[in-house]
Amino acid sequence: MWDLKEYRIAGSAGEAVAMMRRGPGKGVYIAGGTDLFLFPPTCDYVVDINHAGLSDIVGSPDGDLFIGAATTLHDLATNPLVNRFAGGLLSEAAAHCGNRPVRSTATIGGNLCNALPSADLAPALLALDAVCYIADEDSQESLPLEDFFTGPRKTVLDGRLLVGIALSAEAAKRRALARRLTRSAEDIALVQVAVALEVIDGRVGAVRIALGSVAPVPMRAMLAEAQIEGELLSDLTPDRLADAGLIAASECDPIDDHRASAEYRREMVGVLTRRVLASALAWNPSDDKEGGAA
Ligand SMILES: Cc1cc2nc3c(=O)[nH]c(=O)nc-3n(C[C@H](O)[C@H](O)[C@H](O)COP(=O)(O)OP(=O)(O)OC[C@H]3O[C@@H](n4cnc5c(N)ncnc54)[C@H](O)[C@@H]3O)c2cc1C
Known part of the structure; x- marks a missing residue:
C-alpha cells in the first residue's frame, strides 16, 4: 500500500x-x-512528470528523432515519424506491450527507468543506438542506452530524470526487425531479439543485435554482430547465420524461472537471432519505400 505524504507536480525537467x-x-x-x-515502492512523496513538457516526439529536418520520456506507448505505436523510422521497429515494440489501456498511460521513460531485463522497448532502442538524455537540477548529460542499465531494476540515474531518447537519422535507414517469445499475449517476454543492420552495395555495414529477457540487463550481442559486419551478402550462408545465432546464445546469461528454463531461453536466442538476421538480410528495398524492414 502507498503511504504518501505528498504528491508533487513538476512543470519542467529541472523542477522535477x-x-x-x-x-x-x-x-x-x-x-x-x-x-x-x-509494485508500490516505499516512499514519502512522488514527483509527477506528466506536466513537465516531456511528451513530444520531434523530428529534425535531417531525420533525427527525439522522443520525450513521458511519451506514451500508444503514441509511439501510432506516431507517423516513429512508424517510418527503421521500418517501424520501435512502434511495433510499443504496440506489443500490455493492452490498450496500459499503452495509453505507460511511457517510454517508465519502461526504461523501471529497468526490467524484459522491458519491451529496450532491445529495439539498443538496436537503433538510442542515446539517453538525463537531467540533473542544473545540468544535462547524454549517454548511450547500453550504458544506462546497471542491473535488474537499476540504472545510472541516482535521482536524476530521464528527459528523453534521441535516435539518429543514420539508424533510420537500417533494416530492422524483432521477434519476442511469450507464454501469452500479455505475459512478459521469455526471449527478445532485435536486429538492425545496413547493407551498402551488397555488403553488410553496421549491425546491431540486441537481446532482452536473457541477462540481468537488456544487452547487445557484440561478438555475433562482429560475425556479420563487413561481410558480403553472398557469403552469409544459412550456416554462417546459424553460427552467429550460436555466438549470440553464448553471450547471454539467462535465468531459470517458472516461465522457462535458462537452457530453453539460450537455445531460443540462437534460433531467433538466426531467423531475424535472415529476414533482415533478405529484405527487398521495394517492400518498404520508407527505408527499413517492416
Ligand atoms: C497489465 C500490464 C501489462 C504490461 N505489459 C508490459 C509489456 O508487455 N511489456 C513491457 O515492457 N512492460 C509491460 N508492462 C509494464 C509497464 O506498463 C511498462 O514498463 C511501462 O512502460 C512503464 O511506464 P510508466 O510510465 O507507467 O512507468 P511508471 O510506473 O510511472 O514508472 C516506472 C519506474 O520508472 C521511474 N520513472 C518513470 N519515468 C521516469 C523518468 N522520466 N526519469 C526517471 N525515472 C522515471 C519511476 O520512478 C518508476 O520507478 C505492463 C504493465 C501492466 C500493468
Missing part, C-alpha cells in the same frame, strides 16, 4: 529534479504509474 532532491524522506518519479501501481 529539484522536487526530487528536496526531501524530506524518499521520493520517486511517476509517469504513467503502470509499473509503480503493480
